[in-house]
Amino acid sequence: MPPPCVIGVDLGGTKLLAGAIDAELNVHHRAQRPSVGGDRAALLDRVVDAVLEAIALAPGEVLGVGFGIPSLIDSERGIAVSTVHLPIADLPFRDIMAERLGLPVLVDNDANVAMLAEHRHGAAAGARHAVLLTIGTGIGSGIIVDGRLVRGAVGAAGELGHMVVDLDGPPCHGNCPSRGCLEALVSGSALARTALEAAQANPDGGLAAALAARRPLTGALVTELAHEGDPDARACLRTAGEALGVGITNIVNIFNPEVVVVGGGVIAAGDLLLDPAREVVASRALSPSRDVVRIVPARFGAESGMLGAAVMVLEEVGS
């Protein structure tokens, strides 16, 4: 008998990815659409279209649909309260989708569902207390305390990227009015900024050569050059890793988790980023918390939002 599935949807700012996923987290079909461009009605149509494709190509019965959205979510009402990239703010998104799809629908923040995926099936499996940082252009995060997601009074908890670790540090991004936040020091954007400074400081180095060759100094390029052994690129990752270590020190002292999981594009740097972070935690966090925590890369990469959205629904409607 074909396994029952749910549809997990990662509704990102540029594309949406819908997967037909069973209880073992096998993905039976993936449907992708652009999410950028067009108005609200067009976006909703494309979402429905992708989900219907995934439903049609699922091997068996489909039990429900889950959405991970990069936005502050009122998960009780299923509404994206504020969203920078998608024209669905304040819309009763969950109820609209439930009506159009004729299935149970759940909605949560993308970092929260990614944390769920890592906690139930990934790098944080078995932990009672765990924290996920997904480091890309910015930093998303999810927090598990006693096995459950921390959501806060209005669903806005878990903004670990906007934890100030440097009182008078560089300005933060987007709609954050603060400075010296972890995101301002450790994200892909921060890595690009320190790479540019390094290229200017050492005109003979690999980063300067890349700049002269008109290659954009992105986090991805810094990581590539660092893996090739370039000292300037490695130093950039070390600087970011040490700041990350201060952030994880705070997480360790606040939550005493068994595991801190680091995902997102920047984790392509692997131990070039995590080893400096681990060194800082070992020297600055309190005992015994620092002695029990593991700091590990995420298991799930670009599909963690889709998988986590599926896990959320499987736990609610699955048998």
Next chain:
Amino acid sequence: MPPPCVIGVDLGGTKLLAGAIDAELNVHHRAQRPSVGGDRAALLDRVVDAVLEAIALAPGEVLGVGFGIPSLIDSERGIAVSTVHLPIADLPFRDIMAERLGLPVLVDNDANVAMLAEHRHGAAAGARHAVLLTIGTGIGSGIIVDGRLVRGAVGAAGELGHMVVDLDGPPCHGNCPSRGCLEALVSGSALARTALEAAQANPDGGLAAALAARRPLTGALVTELAHEGDPDARACLRTAGEALGVGITNIVNIFNPEVVVVGGGVIAAGDLLLDPAREVVASRALSPSRDVVRIVPARFGAESGMLGAAVMVLEEVGS
């Protein structure tokens, strides 16, 4: 009929305070003893003696005994895992007390039980998510998520005083190997340090006069002079309040709590400390979390540990 009581004990580093307390948090009798001096056996005898006095003078039946201890506590086993001030580390304290007193005994960290008191009966009553900072010589803290204390993997969670907010800030205290922690910037000790700097910088000011009169520049004196209007003392409190505001900004972004409660000796400064903190939160924390949080003084002062220890027992054994 006289109300049944429990005994709440605040086992501090210099004195212990045991109260016979009913379900309405009325204190029917207080027994106090020194906790400093003597060996482990002498301390245990004094604890038992104080509790027996409180039991003898309770109006009705005594249902159990709770202890709040300034230490990392393994609350499941009732053991003070590490304690700087008391000779009871690694002792099966709960079981020893239960045997000697013939009553159910519970043990937890003093800041955790103070958070319980504020959450069940005080400034955080009715909140689903709340954080307490008790600012004295150092900073203690307790965190309530979804109505329950956050304890962490080995009971070491909630060390918000050791959240780094200034990467390269001043060294922290005691057994903390870090620098720029909230405690290094905001505690009574930090206030004394900035007061000394201010006295040296302005020889005509009130702090310099106090220093010349050989009055120790404690947090308490700074607060007293600030209430009298001294500009230097007020500036010291403003500096501490702004750093506190950065710490509370982090708390607001991480936990999205309905309320942050500030207690401990330093809160004698009242709004001279809290107003600058509120200003920083308003300008640096994320919306909507910053819009829903209240930042308020604790309801319970020096007796919060005793009362919270009683609340812990009332919830476990009370009818």
